[in-house]
Amino acid sequence: MVGAQTCDDHVVTEPLPVLRRPDAGRVVAGVCAGLSEHLLVGVGTVRVAFVLLSLLGGFGALLYAGLWLAVPAGTPEPSRAPGLDAAARHGRRPAGPDVDTAAVVRSDPGLLVALALLGVGAVMLVDRAVAAPAGAFWPLAVVAVGAAVVWRQAEAREASRAAVTARVVAGVAVVALGLALFLAGQGELGVLLDALAAVLVVLAGIAVVTGPWLLRLVRDLQAERAERVRSQERADLAAHLHDSVLQTLAVIQRQAHDPDEVNRLARAQERDLRRWLYGEESPAPTGVRTALEAVAAEVEDAYATPVEVVVVGDAPWAAGGVADAVVAATREALTNAAKHSGAGRIDLFAEVSGEQVEVFVRDRGTGFDPARVAADRQGVKGSIVERMERNGGRATVTSAPGDGTEVHLVGPLGRP
Amino acid sequence: MTTGTDTRGLPRRTSVVVVDDHAVFRTGVKAELAGYVDVVGEAADVASAVAVIEQRRPDVVLLDVHLPGGGGVEVLHRVLLDRPETRFLALSVSDAAEDVVGVIRAGARGYVTKTVTGPELVEAIGRVAGGDAVFSPRLAGFVLDAFAATPSAMPTSGDPGLDRLSPREREVLRLIARGYTYREVARELVLSVKTIETHVSNVLHKLQLSNRNELTRWAAARRLV
Numbered sequence: 001m002v003g004a005q006t007c008d009d010h011v012v013t014e015p016l017p018v019l020r021r022p023d024a025g026r027v028v029a030g031v032c033a034g035l036s037e038h039l040l041v042g043v044g045t046v047r048v049a050f051v052l053l054s055l056l057g058g059f060g061a062l063l064y065a066g067l068w069l070a071v072p073a074g075t076p077e078p079s080r081a082p083g084l085d086a087a088a089r090h091g092r093r094p095a096g097p098d099v100d101t102a103a104v105v106r107s108d109p110g111l112l113v114a115l116a117l118l119g120v121g122a123v124m125l126v127d128r129a130v131a132a133p134a135g136a137f138w139p140l141a142v143v144a145v146g147a148a149v150v151w152r153q154a155e156a157r158e159a160s161r162a163a164v165t166a167r168v169v170a171g172v173a174v175v176a177l178g179l180a181l182f183l184a185g186q187g188e189l190g191v192l193l194d195a196l197a198a199v200l201v202v203l204a205g206i207a208v209v210t211g212p213w214l215l216r217l218v219r220d221l222q223a224e225r226a227e228r229v230r231s232q233e234r235a236d237l238a239a240h241l242h243d244s245v246l247q248t249l250a251v252i253q254r255q256a257h258d259p260d261e262v263n264r265l266a267r268a269q270e271r272d273l274r275r276w277l278y279g280e281e282s283p284a285p286t287g288v289r290t291a292l293e294a295v296a297a298e299v300e301d302a303y304a305t306p307v308e309v310v311v312v313g314d315a316p317w318a319a320g321g322v323a324d325a326v327v328a329a330t331r332e333a334l335t336n337a338a339k340h341s342g343a344g345r346i347d348l349f350a351e352v353s354g355e356q357v358e359v360f361v362r363d364r365g366t367g368f369d370p371a372r373v374a375a376d377r378q379g380v381k382g383s384i385v386e387r388m389e390r391n392g393g394r395a396t397v398t399s400a401p402g403d404g405t406e407v408h409l410v411g412p413l414g415r416p
Numbered sequence: 417m418t419t420g421t422d423t424r425g426l427p428r429r430t431s432v433v434v435v436d437d438h439a440v441f442r443t444g445v446k447a448e449l450a451g452y453v454d455v456v457g458e459a460a461d462v463a464s465a466v467a468v469i470e471q472r473r474p475d476v477v478l479l480d481v482h483l484p485g486g487g488g489v490e491v492l493h494r495v496l497l498d499r500p501e502t503r504f505l506a507l508s509v510s511d512a513a514e515d516v517v518g519v520i521r522a523g524a525r526g527y528v529t530k531t532v533t534g535p536e537l538v539e540a541i542g543r544v545a546g547g548d549a550v551f552s553p554r555l556a557g558f559v560l561d562a563f564a565a566t567p568s569a570m571p572t573s574g575d576p577g578l579d580r581l582s583p584r585e586r587e588v589l590r591l592i593a594r595g596y597t598y599r600e601v602a603r604e605l606v607l608s609v610k611t612i613e614t615h616v617s618n619v620l621h622k623l624q625l626s627n628r629n630e631l632t633r634w635a636a637a638r639r640l641v
Contacts, residue, residue: 274511306531310557310593313564347553347595351560360594406594 021073029068139182146174244272264304271297287314288323288352292359295331296348303338306345313352315413325391326357326411332383333361333407341365341405356393357411364404370397384409430545433457433472435465435491436480436507441530445478445507448534453541461485466494469502475545479524481508481515492522505544507532511554517562521624526550543598548613549620556593559623560586581619588615 019038021030032050036043053060122144149171183192248269255261289311296307317323330348337346343365350359380397384407388395392412399405430453434442437460446455457472459465462485469477469491477495481488488506495502506519506527516527525544528537529552540550551559563581581589584605591601598616602609 277510277512308553308595310553312557312560312593349553349557349590349594351590351593353564362595364595 019071021068021071023074028064030073031064031067031071034071035067139178139185142178142181143175144178146171146176146178149174240276244276245269260304264301267300267304267306268297271300286317288317288327288350288357289314291317291323291327292330292348292350295327296334299331299334299338299346303335305338305343307334307338307348308345309348309350311350311352315352315357322391322393322411322413323357325387326359326393326409329384329387329395329409330359330361332380332387333359333409336380336407337361337363337365337405341367343404352413354413356413357409359407359409359411361407361409362404363406367399367401367403367405369401370399429454430476430541431456431472431474432476432478432541433459433465433468433474434478435459435468435483435488436478437461437483438480441480445537449538449541452538462487462490462494465491469495469499473499473502475503476541477502477504478541479504479506479519481506481510481519488519488524489522492519492524496523503544503547505540505550507537513558513561516555516558517623520555520620523624525620527555528552529554543613547617549616551589551592551616551619553593553595556589559619560589560593562623563626581622585615585619588612589619592616 017037019034021034022037023030025033025043027033027047032046033043035041036046039046050060050064053063150168180189180192183189248265252262252265255265292311293309296309299305300307315323317327330350334346334348337343341363343363345364347362348359349362350357352358384397385395388409388411393410395410396408397405398408432449432453432455434445434455435458436442436445439460442458442460446458449455453476456474457468459468460483462483465477465479465483477491479488479491483491488504488508492504495504504519504524504526506516506524507530508515508519508527509530510516511529520527525547526540526549528540528550532540532552543550559581563586587605588601591604592598596604598609598612601607602612605612
């Protein structure tokens with residue numbers, strides 16, 4: 001990766017935070033906390049103001065209820081330059097302030113109980129104050145509980161859609177049951193049924209009239225959501241290309257006089273892009289495969305010689321183990337090939353089975369006569385052959401002048 | 417590797433259609449192939465590729481994996497339906513498993529990446545024209561990976577011969593994965609090049625026809641099929 005500069009052209013001046021009811025720091029429904037964030041006023045001030053307003057004939061409480069209804073819950077997502085999140089995910093940029101909207105899901109039974117008690121209390125109060133007919137309390141209490149369930153559901157965002165629907169239906173049923181009980185207690189069930197029929201007819205009429213319009217609204221909403229997903233993907237892509245390919249191309253243009261450097265940059269960029277486009281979902285971070293690929297990339301970068309890596313199978317890799325020794329010897333073999341052979345390409349093939357890891361490093365360069373230069377080739381002897389032998393493995397170097405070189409490494413696995 | 421000339425000594429020059437949506441790449445390939453094969457047509461998407469192949473009847477189609485209109489796999493499906501004798505050599509910048517194995521299982525007889533050198537490409541075209549298979553080291557690695565694991569532990573369906581590689585085939589594939597040419601493989605194993613070609617063709621056949629559970633699962637793990 002070359003240059004991880006920030007996109008200055010994307011920086012915008014920060015507007016006031018969007019008015020939301022945040023999940024964190026709420027006491028009742030988060031209205032005061034949200035207002036304080038929005039207006040940049042201390043949350044205590046807002047709360048005192050609401051209490052004072054409530055003393056004015058309950059105006060504050062009404063205002064609170066209204067805002068509760070009107071203001072969406074949740075922490076506002078800070079608007080950031082497109083694609084920055086994607087870049088941060090891939091470790092190209094430092095992650096921004098950690099905004100974790102999904103983590104805070106309030107499923108607090110205590111709150112539900114409190115709401116229910118509040119409802120019951122209100123019903124009792126009404127019962128006393130208005131001197132409602134006897135026997136009205138329990139039906140009304142049931143209504144209050146049902147309403148509380150439905151209202152709570154409007155708050156929940158992370159639950160599955162089916163669960164939400166089920167709970168809303170249950171809540172509505174409880175409300176309906178409460179009303180029916182209430183009216184039955186008043187001996188007016190017949191009236192209720194008549195009224196219900198009338199209401200159903202009216203609802204059906206409304207459905208017929210507004211149905212197509214509602215349907216279109218829903219479809220528009222879906223289309224808009226899909227479009228948003230697409231544009232997010234485009235932004236991810238743009239950000240990636242900006243951070244990687246464009247930067248590399250810029251550097252390449254400045255380095256045009258140095259073919260080795262251009263080669264190295266192009267190869268490194270190609271590797272990076274490949275990993276991004278075709279990379280496997282979750283390569284084991286500490287596997288032999290990853291370690292070998294990293295070593296090959298290192299040698300490619302250092303000597304501007306492409307290394308074709310083919311790995312079959314995988315096994316865990318740990319520092320100091322046999323696999324580590326194999327990887328280190330592979331690095332040495334690749335380095336030798338890149339430095340001395342003059343070959344235009346190096347083939348690295350590794351096969352990992354349950355019992356052993358086997359590596360072949362092949363070049364088609366000048367080659368050498370192993371019998372003649374063995375003494376002064378300390379690199380081969382010390383770093384490759386002896387290293388493998390110390391770890392219970394072996395290394396063979398096959399080479400002939402003009403015929404290239406192949407290094408064969410075998411490391412036994414299955415013991416530390 | 418530089419072979420320089422087409423060593424197969426074909427009586428007439430092989431006719432080739434180049435299918436790739438990058439005009440620059442088509443031009444480059446044509447320039448590299450000039451003098452070795454006859455490029456008789458080119459196409460930039462699935463529909464025009466099918467039309468050109470139908471009209472020109474080339475010996476070999478050089479086929480890009482990523483094409484507008486359904487990809488190289490779509491071209492393979494459509495052409496091989498009517499003309500199963502058409503020979504395809506897949507050519508792509510991608511070395512993702514699903515791309516490589518995908519076009520092979522759809523009927524391509526070989527796979528090379530676009531970094532292949534001119535002489536290597538000429539040789540690969542010659543091989544495919546002669547009815548043989550062309551395996552890059554990476555493709556050989558994929559096949560070894562896919563057919564790895566203990567064959568006995570796996571309940572296999574259909575012809576058991578299709579579901580595993582013979583020791584000799586495995587040996588050949590390992591040498592190809594190590595970067596050996598067919599000629600070098602033949603020398604190493606003290607066999608004729610023709611025998612190596614037969615082994616590789618058999619492996620291609622298995623790769624295309626095997627119903628091996630392991631292969632399906634392996635491919636699915638890499639988001640294929």
